[in-house]
Amino acid sequence: MIQKFVIAFIWSIGALFLLWTLLHDGIGLETIEELLWFCLSATTIVIAAPQLNSKPLFYGWSFYCLGLLLDVLDGYFEFALVPILLLDTSLKSIGFILVCYGMLLLLASKKATIAKLNLEIAAKQQLEEKLRYDAHHDPLTKLGNRKACFDRFAQLSEQYSWLYYFDLDNFKHANDEYGHHVGDNVLTLFANALTAHFQHDTVFRLGGDEFVAFSNEGPEQLTDLRTNLTTPLKQYQVDTSIGATKTDAKQAPDKILCQADAKMYRDKSRH
Numbered sequence: 001m002i003q004k005f006v007i008a009f010i011w012s013i014g015a016l017f018l019l020w021t022l023l024h025d026g027i028g029l030e031t032i033e034e035l036l037w038f039c040l041s042a043t044t045i046v047i048a049a050p051q052l053n054s055k056p057l058f059y060g061w062s063f064y065c066l067g068l069l070l071d072v073l074d075g076y077f078e079f080a081l082v083p084i085l086l087l088d089t090s091l092k093s094i095g096f097i098l099v100c101y102g103m104l105l106l107l108a109s110k111k112a113t114i115a116k117l118n119l120e121i122a123a124k125q126q127l128e129e130k131l132r133y134d135a136h137h138d139p140l141t142k143l144g145n146r147k148a149c150f151d152r153f154a155q156l157s158e159q160y161s162w163l164y165y166f167d168l169d170n171f172k173h174a175n176d177e178y179g180h181h182v183g184d185n186v187l188t189l190f191a192n193a194l195t196a197h198f199q200h201d202t203v204f205r206l207g208g209d210e211f212v213a214f215s216n217e218g219p220e221q222l223t224d225l226r227t228n229l230t231t232p233l234k235q236y237q238v239d240t241s242i243g244a245t246k247t248d249a250k251q252a253p254d255k256i257l258c259q260a261d262a263k264m265y266r267d268k269s270r271h
């Protein structure tokens with residue numbers, strides 16, 4: 001409301017000056033042009049003022065308007081008023097410098113805001129990455145977890161022709177006899193043995209002491225594989241049972257896992 005009132009006031013004053021110009025000879029077109037620039041510039045600052053939260057920009061713009069007003073006035077006074085003559089150019093120049101300075105400050109503050117936003121985006125991306133990693137990995141062994149295994153099952157079944165299912169033997173005893181931390185260490189040692197033998201991204205911990213791995217190597221040398229994987233676990237009297245089954249990308253993961261699990265149980269009864 002106040003804004004509209006001020007704008008109306010500016011243009012009324014402008015209209016009065018224009019009327020004066022038309023009624024009195026001797027005032028040139030140049031003054032009318034200056035009057036127009038003053039009215040336009042003053043109107044713009046009145047409209048923009050509520051959004052301007054930069055003081056240099058506001059004062060610079062105001063000084064510039066004041067300079068324009070003095071420009072107008074010196075065309076209407078027949079005798080040269082020294083302060084007006086001196087001030088109009090100076091005010092316009094000071095206004096211009098202040099506007100430039102205000103713009104510079106504004107750009108600098110925007111730059112800082114953009115840098116801060118970039119940091120926040122990077123932190124958010126890192127957090128998302130960590131959440132994604134946590135959702136697909138076992139925190140103890142760092143292997144892919146059950147979800148990761150099921151997510152990649154079809155793709156790995158196309159790439160590899162065998163699925164191996166491992167379940168540790170006597171693991172509960174190791175836990176009870178040596179403590180949970182040693183049990184954790186046994187799981188980590190076994191996971192490391194698996195990733196040393198198979199490719200890291202084909203090995204998963206399904207949960208507890210159960211693991212799976214995809215491979216193109218057939219189960220002909222199962223005894224050697226068992227010896228290779230369990231050598232680091234011998235000190236804790238832990239062994240592993242193994243079930244191997246052919247992969248089939250067209251079958252549901254549960255079905256293939258069930259087959260491998262059944263073979264693993266057959267192997268467990270070897271003792």
Ligand SMILES: Nc1nc2c(ncn2[C@@H]2O[C@H](COP(=O)(O)OP(=O)(O)OP(=O)(O)O)[C@@H](O)[C@H]2O)c(=O)[nH]1
Binds near residue numbers: 140
């Ligand atoms: N230390 C440790 N123990 C675990 C973890 N997850 C499961 N367990 C334990 O692993 C044990 C698995 O028990 P069982 O499947 O009977 O183990 P087992 O003695 O090898 O018996 P079989 O599998 O029948 O040969 C349980 O006692 C669980 O509490 C783990 O992350 N860390």
